Amino acid sequence: MENGLGRLNRIARAADRLGVAFVVAFIVNLLAAAVFLALNMEDEANELAEIAYYFLVGGVLSQLIAVAGEETHDTNNS
Structure with missing residues (x-):
């Protein structure tokens, strides 16, 4: 049983790191969109901005997976 929990914990950590990368990509794309908008390149x-939105969705989904994995791990340790 410990092997399954270890695998779930690794997946949760990987999802957390992936979620952070998606959120950073969202911020960078949104900032670039603001610059393009300031240059009248609507x-x-x-x-x-649309691409940034998809990065944000990916980040939120990855974070949800990470939180679900951590909660499952915490519940099984109690």
């Missing part, structure tokens, strides 16, 4: 800014 179409490019909208496209970057």
Whole structure:
């Protein structure tokens, strides 16, 4: 049983790191979109903002997986 919990813990940690990377990509893309918008390049800014949104969705889903894995691990240790 310990092997399964160890695997779940590794998946939760990997999902956490992946979620952080997605959120950082979201921030960078949104900042780039703001710069493009300031340069009156509205179409490019909208496209970057849309891509940023998908990065944010990926980050939130990854964090949800990480939290679910940690809660499962904590519940089994109690």
